[in-house]
Amino acid sequence: MEALPRTVELFYDVLSPYSWLGFEILCRYKNIWNINLHLRPSLISGIMKDSGNKPPALLPRKAKYLARDIRLLRQHIQVPIQFPKDFFSVILEKGSLSAMRFLTAVNLEHPEVLEKVSRELWMRVWSRDEDITEPQSILAAAEKAGMSMAQAQGLLGKISTPQVKNQLKETTEAACKYGAFGLPITVVHLDGQTHMLFGSDRMELLAYLLGEKWMGPVPPAINARL
Amino acid sequence: MRKLRFREVEGLTKGAACVSNHPLLPPTPPQGGQSLRDARVITPPRSPRDPDAARQPAAALGSPRPPEPAGRPSPARLRGEGGGGTAALQKKQARAAALPLAARFASPGCSMEALPRTVELFYDVLSPYSWLGFEILCRYKNIWNINLHLRPSLISGIMKDSGSLSAMRFLTAVNLEHPEVLEKVSRELWMRVWSRDEDITEPQSILAAAEKAGMSMAQAQGLLGKISTPQVKNQLKETTEAACKYGAFGLPITVVHLDGQTHMLFGSDRMELLAYLLGEKWMGPVPPAINARL
Numbered sequence: 290m291e292a293l294p295r296t297v298e299l300f301y302d303v304l305s306p307y308s309w310l311g312f313e314i315l316c317r318y319k320n321i322w323n324i325n326l327h328l329r330p331s332l333i334s335g336i337m338k339d340s341g342n343k344p345p346a347l348l349p350r351k352a353k354y355l356a357r358d359i360r361l362l363r364q365h366i367q368v369p370i371q372f373p374k375d376f377f378s379v380i381l382e383k384g385s386l387s388a389m390r391f392l393t394a395v396n397l398e399h400p401e402v403l404e405k406v407s408r409e410l411w412m413r414v415w416s417r418d419e420d421i422t423e424p425q426s427i428l429a430a431a432e433k434a435g436m437s438m439a440q441a442q443g444l445l446g447k448i449s450t451p452q453v454k455n456q457l458k459e460t461t462e463a464a465c466k467y468g469a470f471g472l473p474i475t476v477v478h479l480d481g482q483t484h485m486l487f488g489s490d491r492m493e494l495l496a497y498l499l500g501e502k503w504m505g506p507v508p509p510a511i512n513a514r515l
Numbered sequence: 516m517r518k519l520r521f522r523e524v525e526g527l528t529k530g531a532a533c534v535s536n537h538p539l540l541p542p543t544p545p546q547g548g549q550s551l552r553d554a555r556v557i558t559p560p561r562s563p564r565d566p567d568a569a570r571q572p573a574a575a576l577g578s579p580r581p582p583e584p585a586g587r588p589s590p591a592r593l594r595g596e597g598g599g600g601t602a603a604l605q606k607k608q609a610r611a612a613a614l615p616l617a618a619r620f621a622s623p624g625c626s627m628e629a630l631p632r633t634v635e636l637f638y639d640v641l642s643p644y645s646w647l648g649f650e651i652l653c654r655y656k657n658i659w660n661i662n663l664h665l666r667p668s669l670i671s672g673i674m675k676d677s678g679s680l681s682a683m684r685f686l687t688a689v690n691l692e693h694p695e696v697l698e699k700v701s702r703e704l705w706m707r708v709w710s711r712d713e714d715i716t717e718p719q720s721i722l723a724a725a726e727k728a729g730m731s732m733a734q735a736q737g738l739l740g741k742i743s744t745p746q747v748k749n750q751l752k753e754t755t756e757a758a759c760k761y762g763a764f765g766l767p768i769t770v771v772h773l774d775g776q777t778h779m780l781f782g783s784d785r786m787e788l789l790a791y792l793l794g795e796k797w798m799g800p801v802p803p804a805i806n807a808r809l
Contacts, residue, residue, distance in 0.1 A: 350764040354781060361778065365791045490784040493799065503799065505787065 302333035304385040308473040311489035330392035340470040390448035405434035639670035641679035645767040648783035672755035684742035699728035
């Protein structure tokens with residue numbers, strides 16, 4: 290008897306480095322564990338505002354720690370993540386509104402490429418220190434993810450429509466309703482219960498809740514289910 | 516069966532397998548310069564239904580000490596074998612046996628006797644995550660090749676918070692005069708405040724914890740009488756300042772000293788990363804009890 294896959298939601302923002310780490314780990318495990326992974330593009334600035342929290346990097350010692358932590362996790366989790374040179378400008382001034390609206394549009398019309406486009410946006414801002422706010426930047430990421438220029442431009446044209454704006458707002462509010470005070474959050478639905486886990490470092494605990502095997506952040510693909 | 520150091524296993528499987536799901540850049544070779552092509556070690560087969568992964572029964576707190584001669588626990592359990600010889604020699608042999616063939620002969624400075632690495636844990640009993648990190652490290656201190664140094668600190672000295680001043684001063688005094696019971700007394704204080712919701716500020720409370728940890732009333736009262744001495748107050752201040760110098764903005768922090776580098780890890784959820792840095796195997800927060808391996 291084949292047990293039904295459990296639903297796991299990942300709420301993320303491409304502005305958030307730990308979101309990228311959690312995303313890559315879950316993408317590795319989605320074909321190993323008996324789960325359905327639902328990606329939920331959200332706005333971290335909206336969650337901060339709603340919860341009254343502040344970006345951790347605003348505390349000088351946390352900012353120092355973050356830089357070192359990311360450098361270690363780059364090796365441990367095997368993701369080519371790197372601090373942008375002007376971190377504060379990228380995070381606090383430029384933000385990710387257009388990018389997350391674009392991903393929202395992708396999720397509405399071409400969800401099968403959401404994972405790839407999300408990744409390409411992270412590769413821009415959190416690996417190659419490239420812009421993600423300009424239309425050209427977003428189109429470049431979409432193209433790199435395999436979308437045609439026509440497709441990408443079509444979606445880009447929709448990012449200011451009420452439908453897309455409201456969807457992003459709703460997803461962000463859903464994260465807040467789950468209790469988010471930052472991102473990433475992973476929400477797992479299990480036997481009538483819902484668990485919200487904060488951070489990219491709660492995946493072993495997620496495995497425990499799912500009754501699945503944790504094989505570290507870089508599981509061997511030989512165990513992938515067909 | 517030869518026990519592979521986890522890093523080597525990870526290095527082998529990473530490059531071959533991890534990118535097949537998605538086109539990330541190829542992983543960088545494992546630290547130590549050992550490239551995937553050079554390794555001549557066979558990855559032990561891993562099954563998703565690995566019996567080792569079965570949830571362990573609730574572990575008794577504190578690392579269970581097997582009945583054995585003084586010194587580090589026999590590393591024979593690392594190989595699942597019994598055996599004679601001194602504990603120290605066995606541990607050396609086990610560590611050497613655990614190195615892959617290539618590293619044993621090829622890497623310079625690879626000796627039969629690896630020195631234990633220093634791991635410091637800065638903690639305050641007021642901090643619940645400190646307790647979690649503490650228990651995990653206590654379980655691993657007899658499994659990994661480390662010396663665990665407990666550093667009672669004041670979280671209110673790091674953040675502006677309410678106090679655990681007397682309790683942490685008491686632990687500081689314990690650390691100065693009876694370090695061999697520091698782990699147990701720390702645990703008993705956590706059990707009071709974070710398990711049974713009991714006070715830890717009153718002298719009686721602290722004495723009760725000390726007694727439960729096996730100290731005599733005389734011993735405990737003696738130490739309690741010293742908590743307001745300059746020596747104890749300054750030591751706690753110094754330890755807390757040391758944590759701050761390492762960059763702490765909260766507790767727990769784990770500081771590991773490795774090959775001339777120092778890494779500070781914040782939180783109880785960085786122990787798998789610690790294992791990675793140490794090149795040790797991570798077996799989850801409740802590693803199999805020592806006795807189970809004999």
